[in-house]
Amino acid sequence: MKPLLKLEHIEVKFPIKRSLLEVIRNTPQKLVHAVNNISLEVAEGEILAIVGESGSGKTTLGKAVNALHDSDVVKGQITFNGQSIFDSKGKLLPEYRKDISMIFQDPYQSLNPKHTIEKIIAEPLMIHKVTKDKVEMRNLIIEALNHAGLSPGESFLNRYPHELSGGQRQRVVIASALVLNPKLIIADEPVSMLDVSVRSDILRLMMKLREEKKISYLFITHDISLAWAISDHIAVMYLGTMMEYGKADEVIEKPLNPYTQALINVMPKMHVRRNEKRVLLKGETPNPIDMPSGCSFHPRCPKAQSICKNVKPMPDWDKHGHMNYCHFNEEASHE
Amino acid sequence: MKKNSFIKLFIKNKMGRIGMIIFMIFVMVALVGPVIVQYDPQDFGEKEDVLQPPSLTHFLGTDDLGRDVFKAIVAGSRVSLIVGIMATLISMVIGTSLGITSGYFGGRIDDFLMRLTDIFLVLPWLPLMLVLAALLGASIWNIILVIGVTGWAGTARIVRAQTLTEKERQYIERAKSIGASHFHIIKHHIFPNVFPLIFANTILVTAVSILSETTLSFLGMGDVSKPSWGTTLHFAFESGALSNKAYWYFVPPGLCVLLLVLSFTLMGFALDEIVNPKLRER
Numbered sequence: 001m002k003p004l005l006k007l008e009h010i011e012v013k014f015p016i017k018r019s020l021l022e023v024i025r026n027t028p029q030k031l032v033h034a035v036n037n038i039s040l041e042v043a044e045g046e047i048l049a050i051v052g053e054s055g056s057g058k059t060t061l062g063k064a065v066n067a068l069h070d071s072d073v074v075k076g077q078i079t080f081n082g083q084s085i086f087d088s089k090g091k092l093l094p095e096y097r098k099d100i101s102m103i104f105q106d107p108y109q110s111l112n113p114k115h116t117i118e119k120i121i122a123e124p125l126m127i128h129k130v131t132k133d134k135v136e137m138r139n140l141i142i143e144a145l146n147h148a149g150l151s152p153g154e155s156f157l158n159r160y161p162h163e164l165s166g167g168q169r170q171r172v173v174i175a176s177a178l179v180l181n182p183k184l185i186i187a188d189e190p191v192s193m194l195d196v197s198v199r200s201d202i203l204r205l206m207m208k209l210r211e212e213k214k215i216s217y218l219f220i221t222h223d224i225s226l227a228w229a230i231s232d233h234i235a236v237m238y239l240g241t242m243m244e245y246g247k248a249d250e251v252i253e254k255p256l257n258p259y260t261q262a263l264i265n266v267m268p269k270m271h272v273r274r275n276e277k278r279v280l281l282k283g284e285t286p287n288p289i290d291m292p293s294g295c296s297f298h299p300r301c302p303k304a305q306s307i308c309k310n311v312k313p314m315p316d317w318d319k320h321g322h323m324n325y326c327h328f329n330e331e332a333s334h335e
Numbered sequence: 336m337k338k339n340s341f342i343k344l345f346i347k348n349k350m351g352r353i354g355m356i357i358f359m360i361f362v363m364v365a366l367v368g369p370v371i372v373q374y375d376p377q378d379f380g381e382k383e384d385v386l387q388p389p390s391l392t393h394f395l396g397t398d399d400l401g402r403d404v405f406k407a408i409v410a411g412s413r414v415s416l417i418v419g420i421m422a423t424l425i426s427m428v429i430g431t432s433l434g435i436t437s438g439y440f441g442g443r444i445d446d447f448l449m450r451l452t453d454i455f456l457v458l459p460w461l462p463l464m465l466v467l468a469a470l471l472g473a474s475i476w477n478i479i480l481v482i483g484v485t486g487w488a489g490t491a492r493i494v495r496a497q498t499l500t501e502k503e504r505q506y507i508e509r510a511k512s513i514g515a516s517h518f519h520i521i522k523h524h525i526f527p528n529v530f531p532l533i534f535a536n537t538i539l540v541t542a543v544s545i546l547s548e549t550t551l552s553f554l555g556m557g558d559v560s561k562p563s564w565g566t567t568l569h570f571a572f573e574s575g576a577l578s579n580k581a582y583w584y585f586v587p588p589g590l591c592v593l594l595l596v597l598s599f600t601l602m603g604f605a606l607d608e609i610v611n612p613k614l615r616e617r
Binding site: 068109123 | 504505506508509510511512513514515516519523524527528
């Protein structure tokens with residue numbers, strides 16, 4: 001399958017504002033290393049899950065793909081459909097915004113409380129001047145609502161967000177993401193704010209849309225079991241670095257990276273063997289301003305040796321397309 | 336908030352109700368009054384008409400030139416209201432556009448506009464208005480301009496603060512990810528959400544504008560051909576109505592200014608309570 005979205009060496013660094021004294025003393029500009037050298041591919045109709053703790057840079061990466069950052073903090077190449085998303089002058093191609101959509105985490109915050117559902121879903125159509133005909137526009141809106149599982153769509157047009165439940169609001173968000181027929185949807189924790197009972201409905205809806213419309217997803221989540229359940233590939237991020245990448249089943253069943261192993265270790269299980277020792281991570285994610293030297297995971301890694309402190313590991317790709325970012329790569333898993 | 340419940344809340348509020356009634360009375364007087372009672376500032380009375388106390392022919396007595404004080408006040412209500420409202424409109428337009436621009440774009444633009452606002456905030460406004468009014472000459476439009484141009488700084492600050500909180504909302508980010516232009520975001524998301532605050536602020540600024548107009552006119556910067564309450568007070572002071580104990584000359588215009596400003600302040604407080612749910616009585 002040809003890649004729909006290709007990220008090459010994406011880096012996002014936010015400068016920290018210096019105080020006047022620091023400017024006078026000419027102390028070096030400090031940077032928050034939110035995303036470090038990430039390369040990824042999303043094929044057509046594929047779901048790629050990006051997993052990581054809070055502060056791992058997964059949302060920042062999602063926003064970088066969505067071109068929501070200032071252009072000077074993002075480095076690297078983003079290719080969509082074989083074409084760079086920026087033209088030679090560094091301006092975003094206008095079609096790109098039509099081809100991608102974003103679903104946000106909090107359906108209570110992502111809808112303007114002063115707009116009706118009709119106005120909210122009409123907004124992308126208005127911005128991209130899809131149609132001027134009011135009847136046609138209304139039909140498109142109703143169709144999107146029906147697709148998102150809010151049927152009959154007509155009955156929702158004149159309602160306000162506060163009249164809807166959390167699940168319904170997230171469906172409105174999905175409807176407004178669908179209305180332009182995007183090829184890629186960036187879903188940033190789309191179900192983490194929803195009730196458990198509603199979660200599966202929303203996930204099932206997203207899966208159905210993938211089948212029907214061949215939409216690819218970049219699915220950002222902190223929940224590795226959720227990523228396992230829905231995605232084709234999983235990328236595990238820690239402190240802005242990609243620690244492991246591979247097919248979802250492989251990453252979960254045969255995790256290579258100590259960090260992934262620790263994440264999987266804390267997943268709830270049906271049968272817990274009494275004598276099994278769980279490897280729990282100690283401490284918190286370090287500050288991304290003063291990045292640890294060498295491997296960024298070494299201060300918390302149970303397997304850390306002196307080499308981890310001093311030398312950055314190289315991403316190690318095996319022939320199955322499984323990547324591990326670690327000095328101690330156990331190759332034994334693919335016999 | 337729906338429009339219906341907004342009006343209901345306003346009428347339920349005691350301060351809002353009283354303020355509204357006083358304001359409506361003045362609006363009626365300003366609209367209908369000058370049609371019924373004609374007032375000509377050139378129409379000087381006879382010698383025996385000078386500084387007469389209230390009587391049946393002269394409802395509120397006469398001034399030092401034998402003119403009817405009641406007629407002057409009715410005519411002045413229109414001038415005071417027009418100047419107050421127009422000047423407020425000017426300062427609201429300036430304050431809102433600068434506040435939203437500053438808060439939304441941030442960075443250097445914000446720095447520059449806020450320093451400008453600071454200058455206007457710390458400048459002693461009365462001398463500034465006097466200088467400007469004297470430079471531009473005494474006409475009602477110049478007065479409006481002077482009050483409007485000097486009175487926007489507070490509004491700009493408030494609007495900027497609200498814009499700063501609005502622009503961080505997720506639906507703004509959603510609009511950006513769709514590809515909305517800055518203009519679209521400001522028009523459809525920022526402004527409608529900042530508007531209630533602007534509206535509440537408008538009422539309070541109107542009170543200040545009316546007071547400023549009175550001050551300028553009292554100090555003799557007003558348009559003599561279109562006398563406002565401030566102009567009447569000015570002539571009362573000039574002619575020594577205070578030492579002559581001609582209370583009918585200076586008390587009514589003063590009282591009118593007081594009541595009108597009070598009505599705006601009451602309405603402003605009521606709106607503030609409605610816009611800020613934290614202040615709302617339960």
